[in-house]
Amino acid sequence: MGANRPRSSSISSIMTTNGANPNPNFDVHTLYRIKTSRSSKKLDHFFGEQIPHDICIKEIKKEGLKALLQSKVPLCYFLYHLLEEYSHENLFFFIELEQYETFQYVSRVQQLATAQHIFNTYLTRNSHFEVNLDDKVRRTVTDAIQRKDVETCFETAKRSVYSLLESSYMRFMMTDSYHQMVSTCGELTTHYPDETRFAAVNVLLGYIEREHAMIYTNPLTDAPVFMSVSQTTKRRHELIKSMLHEFCRTLVGVEFNYYRHDPNDGPLPLSSAPSSSSAEATPRSPQQIHQQQRSPSPPESKSPKQHGKSKFDFLKKK
Incomplete structure (x- = not known):
């Protein structure tokens, strides 16, 4: 975890605020997920192919977090909010656990290795994506x-992190990002066109651009006293960037090539990713995602303009 990074609410603080039961709606979420999955399968069976079905805003307003977590395009706006409040690891962890529970493993050895990898990534002290759960x-x-x-x-960790996401969702509904989600996605749309999907991804790319500018154009980051902190921050930024790329590719079906961007060149290039239009269409294990999240170290120069359009390869291993 990066130095001086604000921590998200812990599960114990939410229990103190909300009473004895830290996850009153978790079981309802599970039932809603099953119902949504069955509905999607019925649509696929009726049309004879996988339908790019999403959750409409009206449904999210009615059902709350459990509906939002089953969405794809609207979920981008919630993820942006979590990035802003430094609690995005909660959503990444929750999505990983959803995939962990449904992925078809070839053996218990593979599943155990995946479980250990998830633990090391999210529950190990001072890891880059440490989730703030009780000991x-x-x-x-x-x-x-x-x-x-x-x-x-x-199971216990998933219930706990769901409570953290509920707390974040309550704050999310009071933000400009929530209203932007509503106005951009529309009330009743369940099949979002490319324009809407690209707009959602661009919200996340805006966060990447802003963080990149803060990290790589800050003259203090090269000072010896800040060097170790700087390297940790840069490494974390690269990992977040890679996770966002994978999130957009597998869930939203949008591929983007991120490079050190010159604002005069216009918006970052986006393209549809037909081979992985949804998580259901192309199931991937949590271990596969994390094996691919390593991105190259940033070039030595800190100026985005000096690098033109040299692209990062998110999926390239060091």
Whole structure:
């Protein structure tokens, strides 16, 4: 976790605020996910192919977080809000656990390795994507993995992080990002055109651009006293950038090539990604996603303009 980074609310603080039960709506979310999945399968069966079905804004207003988490395009705006409040790891962790539960593993050994990888990424102290959960929850997961209880090892952690997301969702509804989501997506649309999907991805790209400018054009980042902090911040930024790329590619079906952008060149190039239009169409294991999240180190020069349009290869391993 980056130095001096504000921490998101912990599950214990939410329990203190909301009462004894930290996850009153989690079971409802699970039932809603099953219902939504069945509806999508019925549509696919009726049309004879996979339909790019999404959740409309009216449904999100009615059902709240559980509907938003099943969406694709609207979820981009919620992710942007989480990035702004430094709690995006909660959503990444939750999505990974959803995939972990549904992925078809070839063996228990593979599933155990994936579980350990998820734990190392999100529940290890000072990891880049550490989720702010209680030690009791961490110990519960650790004990379950040691017992090789791969089916239910993350159940407590998933319930806890869902409560954190509920708290973030309540704040999200009061933001400009929420109103932008409503106005851009429309009330009843369930099949978003390219223009709407690109607009949602551009919101996330705006965050990347802003963070890039702050990190790579700050003269203090090269000062010896800030060097170690700077390298940690840069590494975290590259990982977030890679995760956003994978999020947009697999969930939203939009591929983008990120380079050190000259504002005079106009917006970043976007393109549809037909080979992976949705997470359901192309299931991927959490381990596959994290194996591909490593991105090259930034070039030595800190000036975006000096690099023109040399592209980053997000999926290239060091």
